[in-house]
Amino acid sequence: MTTLIPAPTEPKIRVPYVIAYSGELRTDPIWFGKDRYxxxxxxxxxxxxxxxxxxxxxxxxxxxxxxxxxxxxxxTARQWRxxxxxxxxxxxxxxxxxxGRIPWIxxxxxxxxxxxxxxxxxxxxxxxxxxxxxxxxxxxxxxHGSFSAYxxxxxxxxxxxxxxxEPGLKWEAIPTGERNVEIPFVQSYLLxxxxxxxxLVRLSNLHPLPISGPS
Ligand SMILES: [Zn+2]
Numbered sequence: 746m747t748t749l750i751p752a753p754t755e756p757k758i759r760v761p762y763v764i765a766y767s768g769e770l771r772t773d774p775i776w777f778g779k780d781r782y783x784x785x786x787x788x789x790x791x792x793x794x795x796x797x798x799x800x801x802x803x804x805x806x807x808x809x810x811x812x813x814x815x816x817x818x819x820x821t822a823r824q825w826r827x828x829x830x831x832x833x834x835x836x837x838x839x840x841x842x843x844x845g846r847i848p849w850i851x852x853x854x855x856x857x858x859x860x861x862x863x864x865x866x867x868x869x870x871x872x873x874x875x876x877x878x879x880x881x882x883x884x885x886x887x888x889h890g891s892f893s894a895y896x897x898x899x900x901x902x903x904x905x906x907x908x909x910x911e912p913g914l915k916w917e918a919i920p921t922g923e924r925n926v927e928i929p930f931v932q933s934y935l936l937x938x939x940x941x942x943x944x945l946v947r948l949s950n951l952h953p954l955p956i957s958g959p960s
Pocket of ligand 1: 833834835836837838873874875876877
């Protein structure tokens with residue numbers, strides 16, 4: 746039996762709730778199986794929770810947090826849960842403040858403005874509770890520089906980030922090479938050839954959130 750003792754130089758930092766671990770990655774086979782409209786991407790052995798209510802096929806992942814943290818990858822199930830239940834991406838607890846508004850930190854990498862609706866933003870980053878915002882800034886080097894914090898009044902589902910597939914001769918699922926494609930739920934025909942990894946939300950009624958500390 747091997748005892749795992751952290752190296753003395755290993756920094757003692759908490760791995761955020763939403764981060765994926767190497768032992769959670771799954772490669773369950775997918776293919777283009779039939780439904781009442783024709784062929785669409787689906788798992789060969791279907792399971793509860795494969796689909797969301799808009800018809801997006803959600804990538805399966807483990808939940809045991811085993812292996813090494815993958816700092817640039819989010820666990821699909823935990824990211825989804827954070828968005829649906831408005832949980833903090835760092836501690837996994839409810840992020841909503843007493844006044845009903847939700848603190849949200851955003852960087853250029855995970856947000857874009859709505860071209861048709863000024864003041865509205867789309868993002869794949871879950872909220873961050875007030876208590877965890879300082880820690881989130883320290884944890885994520887990519888937050889430095891383009892970091893901005895908001896208090897959000899309105900949240901709605903927008904779509905998914907997904908990897909795209911096309912059918913082979915025997916209806917096998919062949920990756921097209923298009924990864925992290927933004928698919929709004931209104932474009933349901935694209936959901937039929939997509940494996941979704943992250944839920945995107947639409948943020949409205951945003952107020953700047955003053956944050957103290959180094960930037
Ligand atoms: Zn938190």
